[in-house]
Amino acid sequence: MATILVTGGTGTLGRLVTERLRADGHEMRVLSRSSRPYAVDLRTGGPGLDTALTGVETVVHCASNPRGGDERAADHLIAAARRADVGHLLYISIVGVDEVPYGYYRSKLAVERRIEESGLGWTVLRTTQFHDLVASALRALTRSPVVPLPAGVPDQPIEVAEVADRLAGLAAGPPAGRVPDMGGPQVRSFESLARAYLRATGRRRALVPVPLFGSTYRAFRAGAHLTPPEQAVGKGTFEDYLARRAGRRE
Template identity: 75%
Template sequence: MSTENVSQNVSRNVPHTILVTGGTGTLGRIVTERLRTAGHQVRVLSRHSRPFAVDLREGGPGLDAALDGVDTVVHCASSPRGGDEDAARNLVAAAGRAGVRHLVYISIVGVDRVPFPYYRTKFAVERIVEQSGLGWTVLRTTQFHDLVHQVLAALAKSPVMPYFSGISDQPIEVAEVADRLAELAAGPPAGLVPEMGGPEVRTFADLARAYLAASGRRRALLPVRLPGKTYRAFAAGGHLTPERAVGKGTFEDFLAARRKA
């Protein structure tokens, strides 16, 4: 066995002190659970989570305290309302002062291809992470089932349900992403790792029908196509990764689990 492999095995077997930003969110909460189950000491950082209630966009001494003695950071905190780049800069600077060994960042498939403003921000944060001087790992995944469900639920409020014509999606189970992030956090920095996509590429019309069937609603479907290069990039599949369809749970599996919950 090579020295590198020995180092990786030792790294994965030794408990770490890990900070999860956004650790109360949809993804961060499960990542935290996985890491604690594996025996790691985990700190949760969010705007309202004590004792590490910190707004990353502002930084400050609370961030330095949260990072004191931390080996690895899993950066899940993000907001479509803005501020991610400032948050990343503050986190990177504080992590450098604290001597953090490894920064793991969760990104989105297509951030380098689709000119959607939130995607551009995520891509900019990737650059901040890569240029941080820290050991780093970036994982890109397709959208979570939860987000697709949220979008479809909003669209279904109308008696006629619009959907995005010509666009497909490849939703993935958030728990599978959490498993992968926990694995990456326990290992050495790995750079940009292979993407994770859901098991199926599905048209939005197909996903809408699955949602309606599961929710017991009846809606006429109205195809809608929007102008602009962002819509064209989505229609071209810039946010998909069919060659990396590694997810197992389907959208129907997700809907069935919600019904049982």
């Protein structure tokens, strides 16, 4: 079995990927800013990164920060992976990064291009947003009795565990380049997702669709972040996720 390193291996996705690959018999290394013995901040790099990659055959790059630094982190990771002769670099990205002019999406696209041009064997998987992210956004929005929602914006959330399964399968195989995108099972209005969240949490709020402006809003409203129907391969719905989360709290 291979020695595989997962960056961001303590995060929502990385933790599940690590668990699946370890269960399959792979030797796993988890790299994050606080996970010893491979505690490394990819944004600054350093000798600890070379140590973490020594003897590694595959890297699953899950580490990401919407506040910035992803491109610098990718530069450090790619350089160290070359030095370590890593055979396969697998990156998780987002559907629509090449069409939605949002800063974080542009950064993810820039990382994709760095990986493609790295000279390493590579795989890139793009997915739609995770249920967890949608729920976090709605939790913040519904603190107020009046909830503003972006008017006319659809979404297609996917279960993070399903993405972890796909990543683990790709990590165990050879480099595959850009693989088919992976989307959740339903394209939903953001308002319908908010209503599902309110029902699940027993809250009553006034939902107010708010028209926004700019190229990013137009791209989201046009569905540039959604997959075509044949790539809507996820099974778990947002309601399934909410019911499971409620069960964990009981």
